[in-house]
Amino acid sequence: MDSPIRATFLAALVWGVMDNRFDPLMTTFTEPSYDWSRIRQHCGKFSVIHADNDPYIRLGLARELVAHLDSEATLIEGGGHLNAAAGYREFPLLLAEIEKVI
DSSP, X not given: XXXXXXXXXXXXXXXXXXXXXXXXXXHHHHSSOOOHHHHHHTBSOEEEEEETTOSSSOHHHHXXXXXXXXXXXXXXXXXXXXXXXXXXXXOHHHHHHHXXXX
């Protein structure tokens, strides 16, 4: 089957049990099981971008996600949660990754 989605870019993605105070708010991401095979089948490429010091999502969860998706990973040193509070109002690395598949 041809992948209808060329690429998916996941930065500081919430999935699985994070073991923090936000877990009760994230049950739609943490409780359902995922059909990883089907997810991989419908996308040509996955790229996971994560920081080594994300205060909310453990690095281990990002590594598990990479394994489930059989994807590439980019680890950003000191990037926090890769949000505005961590200084990410612009994200040149993500733009460059997107431009590679356009």
